[in-house]
Amino acid sequence: MKSLYLVGIILTILIGSFFNWILCCEATETVSAPSTVAPKEIAPVVNPLVIKDNTGNFNYRTNDNYNFNKSNYIILRPLGEGVGAGILKLKDYINTEDGKFIDVTGYYSVSEKNTSAFPNLGLARAHAVKNHLIAQGISSKKINTYGELSPNLKIQDSIYIGPVDFTVTADSNFADAETVIEDIKKNPIVLYFDTGKSTISLTDEQRAKYSTIVQAMDKIDDIAVQIIGHTDNTGNPENNMVLGKDRAEYIKEYLVRNGISSEDIETISMGQTKPIATNDTEEGRAKNRRTVITIKN
Incomplete structure (x- = not known):
């Protein structure tokens, strides 16, 4: 009886070792080594909205901005909270400063098609921003608009990020x-x-x-x-x-x-x-x- 008992133990050990070797080898063959290459991160395009009076006390900056689709002059909505907050601050400042005006310059690229009624897409974008400023309570008499060609516009997925510029000035561009x-x-x-x-x-x-x-x-x-x-x-x-x-x-x-x-x-x-x-x-x-x-x- 003892001999049979010992034989049973030995067989159990041998069979267990065999299946353990089979399972171990299969697992080793099917599991790949982890990749050592980190996934590439795409940094967001940032073109901050900056509004500054170089001869006064107003200075505002936010990473939010006015954005436009390519070959379009309609402001993309919703606007970031930073834009709204900045324009309200600008309104409070400009409405209490006699002789101060806002220059809004819109930019466009040579690859864009002008579908507006204005001479160029940059000027159309400046007027779109002007209308937003008016809707926020800034007088149209306080706003000058310009349009310029620029080779350095920020673009992401056919969206132009912040192709506008603000400057507080002491000159009105339309006296006549x-x-x-x-x-x-x-x-x-x-x-x-x-x-x-x-x-x-x-x-x-x-x-x-x-x-x-x-x-x-x-x-x-x-x-x-x-x-x-x-x-x-x-x-x-x-x-x-x-x-x-x-x-x-x-x-x-x-x-x-x-x-x-x-x-x-x-x-x-x-x-x-x-x-x-x-x-x-x-x-x-x-x-x-x-x-x-x-x-x-």
């Missing part, structure tokens, strides 16, 4: 607003349409003139843009009156997207009643299919 208004009345922006169409794009000269209209409106109270739609005599008079209004409304929507309040725009239609050329030729009819942008006060 009254002169500009009178010039626009004498030489309004005239846009032409194809027959039955209501879409249009501005020329460089028209964009420049539009920019001066917006700047002048910022500096003078109680003026408004008037948009007048005209047609040729193709079709019937009733339909042409509607078409003229549609064209004026289309331009109004375009101007609202580019920074003018809808409350400051009046649209009317003259239909085919005010031709400036003969309707007997295609050339004359093309001149009559127009929409006029002028100033009303």
